[in-house]
Amino acid sequence: MIAVADRGNYPVLGVTDPLGDSHEHIPTAIALDGDEFVCGHDALERQHDGLTLVRSFKRLLALPTVTADTPVRFGPIQRPLNEVLVAFATHVAEQIRNSPFWGGECNNEPIEAVIGVPANAHSAQRLLTLDAFTRADIEVIALVNEPSAAAFEYTHRHPRGINSKRTSVLVYDLGGGTFDASLVRIDGTDHEVIRSLGISKLGGDDFDAVLADLALAHAGRTDDVFGDRARGRLLDEARTAKERLAPQSRRMVLEIGDDDVVVPVDEFYEASAPLVARSMEAMLPLIGERVDTGLVDTDIAGIYLVGGASGLPLVPRLLRERFGRRVHRSPYPAASTAIGLAIAASPESGYRLRDRLARGIGVFRERQGGAGVTFDALVAPDALPDADGSVVARREYRAAHNVGWFRFVEYSAVDARGEATGDISPLTTVAVPFAAHLRDGRDLNAVPVERTDQGPRVIETVRVDANGIASVRIELPDDGLVVERAVDRVA
Incomplete structure (x- = not known):
């Protein structure tokens, strides 16, 4: 969804589909017609012409090794992810310019935007998102974590929800492909993210898959083999049936081929409950140790459901059973983040956000003359940015080897031994010739790592900018050697 900042109001932008009907969202869907991409509502309409529809391409961004060249499959055809992202971002820009909201007066106006990303997004995911919208001629003012933006919408909608005893809100953001949760402390219009957690592959797509499999079981077709296009149609059926669910619904009807298949809602809920349980378990560290009493002994005003x-009625029901009455669903769950982003984009709102990192940065480096590897955590997952929005970690030491191999990663947590655990994504690998005679351009991969006693002085700096994109710098100040690397997943 897209919301705009309009003189203190933050309406959701309407878009028109090929049939002339108005909608408040652009489906994250894309198809390929020859060499041309077809996006959004156009893609949904054209799938009836036999085009292969891809819905979950944004999930590829969460892959630890994602690059611009990561393939997206359109049936037998593959296209690089960056082409898909740029095509979709360009479509978004066109929909913004052509929206009825502007009355046809926005065709040549520049577009400035604040873009939302999952709180758990790693640097490559953020960089590819930023690059796609920039190539679509959108000036990206900032990337903001989606739950943090939703906290703005909460405060805007519930200005009296925060008081001297209840000073924070826990944003529960269950989207189509990802789950994020953020604990946000609020003081008037000042928002400070205390901590964020997430699961990169948990969202509405998983509920759709559960329902589709149940429908196949009821139709006696569990063992059938479906092609991509047929499976896609079945998932669309499941998504439509799921989105039509009301609290009083008792059964769901899906069309499989020429047959209508009935799935009891209770059966769907029972099969889906483990997905909701995973989300609740993931956010428990944000509540604290006394989770058995719900939110009673906390300063949390409420759990705010967005995304x-x-x-899905099952979600608030299970959360209220676990955490009590302070579970509130946004009246516009799909639009909450967009509204919050519009508030963030408007200087007139007066809202300020001090976010924290959701992922830390560390490095695997050689030890014992290359016989082993040790992990050093450099930036903590909940590091608080400086006034300019960046996080900088700096350390100085003497090199102990002839060659320094630095394998920088982003991580979600460390275990009791201080080793990286949870989601780990490679950031960049840097090789530095500490020994002067190795600085002749040779391939350092062919040089055995050896321990030395009098290595040069090393200054190692890791920086995470205001958009959450990391870079590293290795400097030998006495030798005048500097090696710099940024995450580079964009072609």
Whole structure:
């Protein structure tokens, strides 16, 4: 969804589909017609012409090794992810310019935007997102974590929800492909993110898959083999049936081929409950140790449910059973983040956000003359940025080897031994010739790592900018050697 900042108001932008009907969202869907991409509502309409529809391409961004060249499959055809992202971002820009909201007066106006990303997004995911919208001629003012933006919408909608005893809100953001949760402390219009957690592959797509498999079981077709296009149609059926669910619904009807298949809602809920349980378990560290009493002994004003998948009636029901009455669903769960982003984009709102990192940065480096590897955590997952929005970690030491191999990663947590655990994504690998005679351009991969006693002085700096994109710098100040690397997943 897209919301705009309009003189203190933050309406959701309407878009028109090929049939002339108005909608408040652009489906994250794309198809390929020859060499041309077809996006959004156009893609949904054209799938009836036999085009292969891809819905979950944004999930590829969460892959630890994602690059611009990561393939997206359109049936037998593959296209690089960056082409898909740029095509979709360009479509978004066109929909903004052509929206009825502007009355046809926005065709040549520059577009400035604040873009939302999952709180758990790693540097490559952020960089590819930023690059796609920039190539679509959108000036990206900032990337903001989606739950943090939703906290703005909460405060805007519930200005009296925060008081001297209840000073924070826990944003539960269950989207189409990802789950994020952020604990946000609020003081008037000042928002400070205390901590964020997430699961990169948990969202509405998983509920759709559960329902589709149940429908196949009821139709006696569990063992059937489906092609991509047929499976896609079945998932579309499941998504449509799921989104039509009301609290009083008792059964769901899906069309498989020429047959209508009935799935009891209770059966769907029972099969889906483990997905909701995973989300609740993931956010428990944000509540604290006394989770058995719900939110009673905390300063949390409420758990705020946002994201399209949180509209499933099962989600608020299970959360209220676990955490009590302070569970509130946004009246516009799919639009909450967009509204918050519009508030963030408007200087007139007066809202300020001090976010924290959701992922830390560390490095695997050689030890014992290359016989082993040790992990050093450099930036903590909940590091608080400086006034300019960046996080900088700097350390100085003497090199102990002839060659320094630095394998920088982003991580979600460390275990009791201080080793990286949870989601780990490679950031960049840097090789530095500490020994002067190795600085002749040779391939350092062919040089055995050897321990030395009098290595040069090393200054190692890791920086995470205001958009959450990391870079590293290795400097030998006495030798005048500098090696710099940024995450480079964009072609």
